[in-house]
Amino acid sequence: MPLPERVLIDGSAFLALLSVNDASHDLAVQTYERLVDREQELWTTSPTLVRIASLIHERFGVEGLRIFKDSIDGIIHVFWIDGTTYKDALGLITNQLSGGDLGLEESLTSVVAKHLQAYVFTFNNCFGELGIPILPREVQKLC
């Protein structure tokens, strides 16, 4: 299967990249390095960016936040969530069958992935269940 044109990075992928001890760290690094090297169009959503940046700021202070900002500047584009996308994501949650465990951030990511026609770089298999193509393939196989 050829590589996708665009890839949307979700919170679980950022967390796996950040922590050496994360179970998915090595696979996340290999996948991210390839995406960067292939110069694929990388995106994240503004809620994911805010969550990860807040976490880094809380844990590593301003210096950590600066490193994160400098690392992704010009590498990862940010999809700033507007009112329409927010409503679409809320609709996706409220239309879930009872027992559905889709969170707002995941819902926004799935809506944006559809808008951008992007794969999602994730370790959360809820996207596969929504029919959204995901990376890495090793996670795809688990869905």
Added chain:
Amino acid sequence: MSLKKKGSKQSINKSFIVDLILTKYRTDPDGFRQYLPDIAKALDRAYPTRQGSRSPFGLTEHERAYRLSALESIMGNLYSSQVSRQDAVRALEHCAVLTEDDNLPYKVDRRSIMRLLGIILGKPLTDVTAETTIEIPQAIPTTVVNRIALVRGTVLNLTQDMHLVSISVIPQKVKEGPRAMRFVAMTKDSPHSSTGPRDVCPEDKHATS
């Protein structure tokens, strides 16, 4: 306002504006093209659709097995003995085909691909300081049909049947690769853990790869 502060603000605004424009271009391409045709054309050039002649169905099992085997036999000698320039060219061709097929083994990492590029360039990739294109001598005249990046800042220019014609290097983009990895592996703890605040590793292992 000082010049420094003004410059910083302009830098932030620039990436923010680029992201907003690119979002509209991606989510409503027809509407965007109708109202801003010149900018749409500029974005077409800046963010080209992958052009190539490869099948959307990928390689056959036989083709994949052949490419993997041929690549492994060259990579096995990469660090133990001299790999010739011709071998390095063949190895990069195999890497390009397997990358397009999304089946390049993870053990063929950035470091080994940079080593192959270094053999062809005659010096380490990081020592290239000006934009350059290295031509690979061809037995017959060829046309570039496929362009594939294996390491950020380098483009392999290949024929329709994936023979390497030339390699283009953009040093500024080569530097972006290690920069993109700087936030990776910032902590040994789970980010949810409450221990170990401010344990930043400013120059992590990826910065030198």
